[in-house]
Amino acid sequence: MGYSRDELIEAVSAQMPAKRWQHTQGVMESAVKLAEQYGADPEKADLAAILHDVAKYWPIEKLKDVLEEHQSSSELLLYNKQLWHAEVGAIVANHDYGITDLEVLDAIRYHTSGRIGMTLLDKVVCLADYIEPGRDFPGVNNIRKLANDSLEEGLLAGLDSTISLLVSRREIIFPLTVLARNDLIKQLEANS
DSSP, X not given: OOSOHHHHHHHHHTTSOHHHHHHHHHHHHHHHHHHHHHTOOHHHHHHHHHHTTTTTTSOHHHHHHHHXXXXXXXXXXXXXXXXXXXXXXXXXXXXXXXXXXXXXXXXXXXXXXXXXXXOHHHXXXXXXXXXXXXXXXXXXXXXXXXXXXXXXXXXXXHHHHHHHHHHHTTOOOOHHHHHHHHHHXXXXXXXX
């Protein structure tokens, strides 16, 4: 990696409002705790958490340009723009910050949508994004409670809350999120 952790923090924090940086710090803290609890690599969890929202506050046109330039999933462009920053974040982490670890890049890429066959690190970063201490939305305390006992149960509750919110707003649901949810249910059933 071409950047030290401190340099990376400085570069990333400069690209977002202070409140979003506080969120990122909460995700970093939560991701490391979850990684330690469930056996993922805490350093990779910290790195992915630092970068997970690096492109969150970029203008929509810039996000679109990066997605088109890197020929990322054109399907993604058909869905909610709130999903775009995750894919762009993985691209930026690789191209601008020299992150080459595919596991870290994928944890950034799938932190909003999930995916089928999520890795341990994917699950840790995605769940940390839901439960970081600054989050305050209906059901978050239940998600936190579930996360204490099961990474998969906590993440399933998080995805359920996202899907329920989108349904209540009559918004389109990104299919990968539904597939990720279904895959988690299969994993939980297989382990019960």
